[in-house]
Amino acid sequence: MENCIFCKIINGDIPAQRVYEDDDMLIIKDVNPQAEIHLLLLPKEHYADIEEMSDEQAQTLARCIKKLSGMTKQLGLEEGFRLVSNKGKHGCQSVGHLHIHILGGEQLGDRMA
């Protein structure tokens, strides 16, 4: 997708700190971390959000999240983590390529907003 910053990162056109990659997804470090560990799970296929997501893309995303559950130790998240996906204006989504924030590495607050 042209002009999508996350597609450019996935394609290697823009540098990022890549922590994991497979055929379905790329996990990078967020450039502006909001927690001790702040990663972004990027499905490799471009779609803006869950509204645009096809059934097949939903299955892929489920596979990615399941895979993440087996990677907590290597990511330093064995004590727990929080997954967040912002959508649209009220959700303050700033990049129109679906992504899941992975937050952890410290005790997070018990409120989400």
Ligand code: 5GP
């Ligand atoms: P959103 O606001 O859409 O939920 O999340 C977008 C996230 O992408 C933000 O946390 C922001 O810091 C991160 N981000 C934006 N541009 C870049 C970039 O070029 N590289 C990396 N690694 N993260 C980015």
Ligand code: ZN
């Ligand atoms: Zn994209």
